[in-house]
Amino acid sequence: MLTEFEIDVLKEIGNMGASYSANSLSELMNQKVEIRVPEIHVLPIEKFPSIVGGEEEIVAGVLVRFGGDIEGYLMLFYKLECALKLIDILLGKKIGETRELDEIGISTLQEVGNIMSSSFANAVADFLKLKIIPTPPAFAMDMAGSLLNYLTVELGQKFDKAIFFYTDFIASPKKLVGHLFLSPDENSLNKIFRRIKELYEYD
């Protein structure tokens, strides 16, 4: 379905976007944030939720939809304990102080999602010289499987297969791990490849 070259292109673009996201989080947290080597998956859409183990694990997720020249979804999610740690750090509290997700916590996570997805989108848009517009983030806390199930169904309305870019970002001293999923739609992928060819005169 995708050539090796196309997968490499996607990896590079995703990697670049994710690095900018990680940098923006790093600035917010005032500590180093690393990203894991990203993975690209091309799967029948119904296999998507199985990529993450622990489908019943409760996670806090932020979902952003992209529009403009490139359409798709970006989802960031954290295990609950990591979400609480992140809120503590960003609100200048002691780790462990936030015990449950209240409205301030939720809007903090949404804001983080907003900043990270905008950095991602801006980096990719600058590089490809295309317009990418993220929507305001939506929040949900529930089973990981159900959040991914939602995304699967949204994508499944238009496509039978889906392409996912997946990476983790890690703030090591605080053992904080977040997961990032990105799924552009198929038409957008073709746009990306065309654009790369135009920009770099590759045939």
Next chain:
Amino acid sequence: MNTINVGIAEAKAAKNPTTLVTIGLGSCIGIALYDAKLKVGALVHVMLPSSKEAADSSNPAKFADTAIPYALDLLKKYGTSPRRLTAKIAGGANMFSFTSQNPIGERNIKAVKEALRKHGIKIVGEDVGGNVGRTMKFDLTTGKVIIRTSKGEKEI
């Protein structure tokens, strides 16, 4: 007791003693069909309302309109008759709030109910809609369906 896992866009039929499980329903719908006399049942994890809107409709378990006849076919091998079957359904949530207009979860609920009505199968229990994810455990010994959410468990 056997436990059989039913993934997205899958349908499985079995007989007592077995528990059929489907994990992490979001906008999808789980349909538990039960024949109390034979203690035989099927669990379907439907993803979309209609096979007619899909480019690739080769998997009947994926769509509400084709999933019911498909499950009835699976159940026929165990000797069940559609007249004896009852249904319990769960799922169809809208996990994230920004698709407010006619969300897919709601369309799935409607399509599943319509398909069951069309085949004359009565719905005897349901836990649908809202914004919660659900896991469904269907015990073929009793016909009970346990719904597990992040907030706890209940029986339908």
